[in-house]
Amino acid sequence: MxxxxxxxxxxxxxxxxxxxxxxxxxxxxxxxxxxxxxxxxxxxxxxxxxxxxxxxxxxxxxxxxxxxxxxxxxxxxxxxxxxxxxxxxxxxxxxxxxxxxxxxxxxxxxxxxxxAKFGFAKVEGKKLESEDILSEEEVEKIIACCIGIRDKALVAIIYELGARVGEIQNCKIGDVKDHPYGFHITLNGKTGRRQVLLHKYQVYLKQWLVAHPNVNDPKAPLFTTAREYADSSYGKNKKKQGKDEPRAHSPLRTISMNLLLKKAARKAGIKKNVYCHLLRHSQATRLANTMTEQQLKKQMGWAGSSNMAQTYVHLSNPEIDNAVLASYGIRVVQDKEGNKVNRCARCSMPIPSGMRYCDCGMPVTQEAAQDKEMLIADVLTYLQQDPALLAKVSSKIK
Known part of the structure; x- marks a missing residue:
């Protein structure tokens, strides 16, 4: 100590x-x-x-x-x-x-x-609402706006693993092992050690390991500072810093992680209060759709007796929403992971993520629909300036 x-x-x-x-x-x-x-x-x-x-x-x-x-x-x-x-x-x-x-x-x-026997009012922590949670699309926008591969990998890994910040700070190069579908990463947190799979965002970790300054040292922090620091210059009294002390890359501090995340979120246009632990909340909410309560506890590193899993099950309750939609004759189709499969309202074909228009020409996003309305307005304005052309087009429509 x-x-x-x-x-x-x-x-x-x-x-x-x-x-x-x-x-x-x-x-x-x-x-x-x-x-x-x-x-x-x-x-x-x-x-x-x-x-x-x-x-x-x-x-x-x-x-x-x-x-x-x-x-x-x-x-x-x-x-x-x-x-x-x-x-x-x-x-x-x-x-x-x-x-x-x-x-x-x-x-x-x-x-x-x-x-020690004195009383005081107990304060309940602020409860997250579903609108506070980051969607996967929002997280990916934040990752895209991060500066440098280290920051992209950091945000992606905290999110996909649902890791605590302290677990990421404790993580070493030696805790990362290859897996046929990505990487197995051992996290050491307040409830002990657990091994979790990184799959979807494995490409960011692969790129970061290529750039990592101490990738061949199993004891090196997985996420390090860009600069090297002497032992007495990091988190200690600056007056005691020695010029000739050995210098090394240090683990990223919590404040640094939160600052880079907030900066990327602002750049991505995310208006929510974004912080590292919100990534964990958001992943827990997503996984609550597809995992049992016990599976979720193991993934997130909660004790077997913990009630935390119930919090996220309550935040994410698609069964109720789907039942309401079914009462109106709308059937929500989901993939194997429980994610909603969007379908075109005109032809019912599935719409891949990121598509603005269906193959049949139907706009499938609000932005695409607005663009279509603006295009129609522009065409009508142009036609009104040429009565002969407008009459010809009108006759074709009839």
């Missing part, structure tokens, strides 16, 4: 030696208990907040001190001046309870354990 960041923070903010020792021992205890690095990092972020909002020794906290911290959390604003989300505030209060209870138990401080 790296403690340099929290130590430097305490020094720069003149935190008392007692409080510094308390937070260090608490973080080391979390590390010894086997918690994941991301969880420990989140606790460290909270402890920084705690240390900057109290001058009291943490092992001598009173009810007033706990109330003051809760008030500070309620008034919490981020660096951009915007208030923290209700969910973030609730999480900090939960982390405060765990700190008081955990550190109190480890030091036999019954007063701290008692202080």
């Amino acid at each position: 790296d403690t340099h960041n929290i130590v430097n923070f305490c020094i720069e903010n003149s935190i008392s030696e007692n409080n510094q020792n308390i937070v260090l021992e608490y973080l080391k205890g979390l590390n010894r208990s086997g918690l994941k690095e991301a969880t420990i990092r989140n606790n460290e972020h909270f402890l920084r907040f705690l240390l900057t909002h109290t001058k009291t020794d943490l092992d001598k906290f009173t009810r007033k001190d706990v109330n003051d911290i809760q008030d500070a959390i309620n008034d919490w604003t981020k660096k951009n001046g915007k208030p923290a989300s209700p969910t973030s505030k609730m999480q900090y209060k939960i982390t405060l309870q765990r700190f008081l209870k955990g550190y109190g138990a480890s030091t036999n401080n019954k007063e701290l354990i008692e202080l």
Whole structure:
């Protein structure tokens, strides 16, 4: 466990030696208990907040001190001046309870354990609606607008695998194995390791592996920074950076992934709030059409007892829509993957994805229909300028 960041923070903010020792021992205890690095990092972020909002020794906290911290959390604003989300505030209060209870138990401080008993309103996270989800067509537009093959492969793989960002950051070159239908990729996430198949967008990964700067190193991150960084220059105190340190390509950070994705989405004209985890939500919704609940849990890396699969089954319920359409005499035909097969309203022939017109000439998209109307209007305007030609055409129509 790296403690340099929290130590430097305490020094720069003149935190008392007692409080510094308390937070260090608490973080080391979390590390010894086997918690994941991301969880420990989140606790460290909270402890920084705690240390900057109290001058009291943490092992001598009173009810007033706990109330003051809760008030500070309620008034919490981020660096951009915007208030923290209700969910973030609730999480900090939960982390405060765990700190008081955990550190109190480890030091036999019954007063701290008692202080952990405070209530607060539970906040439900924002529920995604079906209109928030990205369609496959929208994802492909975003991929097309990504700059460079690394970014295209990143977006495509997060989407097709339904991967968590942390799983992609943990992914190494050695986790990628050839498969007759693409690649098997081993993801290591909060529920353990799982192997998933990359098929549809395998071409992007093939191209990225050709361009990857460390493709022959099995331990190299699958998605790396374009630049090389020294060990102390990436995510650490820049003042400690050494000019002669070994430099290497580092794993892409979450903020970098989200920024490149948002930039590509804007370029593609997508108006939705696009972020990396939305790709996972969108794929889970798509797969809910064709997979059983247990299959979906395995694909997405959810525990067997998790209720997450039900969320996406509810978001994607084509059976009800199809039943309503059937009541009007409309039969929705689906392919083997459960995707709707569009058919021409005139001749009933199937329409491949991306086609604007059927072979019979019927426009099959709204844009094509609008283009046809504009063309008809232009022709009529032209004919009105030539009465003789208009009369000839009219006689042919009759």
